[in-house]
Amino acid sequence: MSLDLLSTAPATKPWEDPASYWGAMTHALAGVSGPVAALNLEALRYNALDLVVRSAGVPIRVASKSVRVREVLDAVLALPGYQGILAFTLPEALWLAESRGGAPSNDDIVLGYPTADRAAIAALAADEAAASRITLMVDDLAQLDLIDAVAAPGTRAEIRVAIDADASWRAPGLGHIGVLRSPVHDPAEVAALARSIAARVGFRLVGLMMYEAQIAGQGDATGSGDVVVRWMQRRSAAELLDRRAAIVAALRDIAPLEFVNGGGTGSLELTASDLAVTELTAGSGLLAGRLFDGYRAFDPAPAAAFALDVVRKPLPDVATVLGGGWIASGPAVESRQPAPVWPGGLRTAPREGAGEVQTPLRGDAARDLHVGDRVWFRHAKSGELAERVDHYHVVEGAVLAGTIDTYRGEGKAFL
Structure with a gap:
């Protein structure tokens, strides 16, 4: 249906x-x-429209891992305010990008995580159409080396890549607060990686992702430690606002970025207010697993x-x-x-x-x-x-x- x-x-x-x-x-x-x-269906419709309101006009990329149902993805992407998919594996991205009924199923897919799937990399490298629709996520030159080992530059399609920069907060006296993701954190580190990517044959740097999990994925109205969580999120948000702006400014001197992705279901309002961000990601708020009950904003x-x-x-x-x-x-x-x-x-x-x-x-x-x-x-x-x-x-x-x-x-x- x-x-x-x-x-x-x-x-x-x-x-x-x-x-x-x-x-x-x-x-x-x-x-x-x-x-x-x-x-x-009524609840799904309410959630989908509420996310658009919360995003304040900034396009939302749908996180497929939080849905895993193609009919839901298609229905949400038909709504004004949604644009593109954030996939969680390369085989999934290739499947979502396949043509259905003579037209591409999805032509704007960003892979949210690095991949080491050699078979899927080979399939992407051999398919010009898929390579034009899918953007890989990287945070280390070793990931580009792996792609080159599977399909050498000059023998394959150009590979679109985006940098995943660490959005966690390195709090004075407290250390790392957030999830353990990318090894590049400071503007200088991200810019150095970007320059290396731009110099590599067979790759095109098109985007940046910074997911603030300590804000988007941490409820602030759970009834336990809420005061501390809200303090942490305020301080982390202020630090991230300045750092993300500096990273984006540095990258725009290196490559013409097509997108700067940020946020999640739990931080749409905050991330939408960041002028450095061009798109948001959300998915969990559509079906609403119970981990997303404990937020003040929605x-x-x-x-x-x-x-x-x-x-x-x-x-x-x-x-x-x-x-x-x-x-x-x-x-x-x-x-x-x-x-x-x-x-x-x-x-x-x-x-x-x-x-x-x-x-x-x-x-x-x-x-x-x-x-x-x-x-x-x-x-x-x-x-x-x-x-x-x-x-x-x-x-x-x-x-x-x-x-x-x-x-x-x-x-x-x-x-």
Whole structure:
């Protein structure tokens, strides 16, 4: 099915009434055997349009890793305010760039991470059309050396590259705050790398990416340490504003940049205000994994969820569902577990958590659950649920509107 996100956003927010919202989802999927993954079209439409409002006119590049469903990517990119894809592997980028129906599926794809996939590099180097549509991410000359070893300059298509510069904060007295990504941090380091790239035959420097994970990926309204987090983000943002401007100014003297990419779902307003940035990236805010509940700036709708069936009652206040152990990537802490969200008041057992095959759930609500009843969960991260299921069932109101395949459903497993 084709998703229509161009319709007017809902006048109300049905997800603010959990009993009504999850009740409607349950009704729509009553005839579908579990486990079942669902996508609420009204919530997706709301989130997609809200991201555009938050971006304040700066184009949004969609992070495919946070979606992993081609119909959703296509529908979002059809909306004004969205432009291009940030892919997470080169085989995925090549697949997304393939022609469908006589036209290129996507002609503006930036690979968000460096690649060492020799087979995929060879395929890119041998395909002029794909090479014109895909930009590789680099932060080290060794990555260019690898490409040259696979396909020597002069024998291949010109390779478009962008530099990933470290956007973390090196705080006085505290050290590195942020994720461990690029080795180039200071303007001089980034400029030196850019000059080396510009001097290499067979490569064209076209862009810069700086992802401020310590701001975009760190909630500031979680109820734990929020004051410290907000202090850190204010200081980091001020430092980054000056450093990114200096880096961009240095690079523009070296190569004509097509884009300067920054931000993420959690920092759209802040990054959009940076005049050095020409585009933003967002993806998690579309399906809204529960890790994105704890932010002051926005309140996304729970667009994606999955339901598991109760299969046993070991105790009156315990209901056991089949499945559940769909743990998100990252540190193995509670926040990476899927959370039962309806019926309200359920919780996993401390010694079992979300199980490989079964998940016992405790709480007063479990007393009213019976074998065959359904419990709704939200995944911690937005895109990773798609790796567990072949398709999403699309719900609009209380009606099952159709199904759409995930990457997995299309026979693809990129990472």
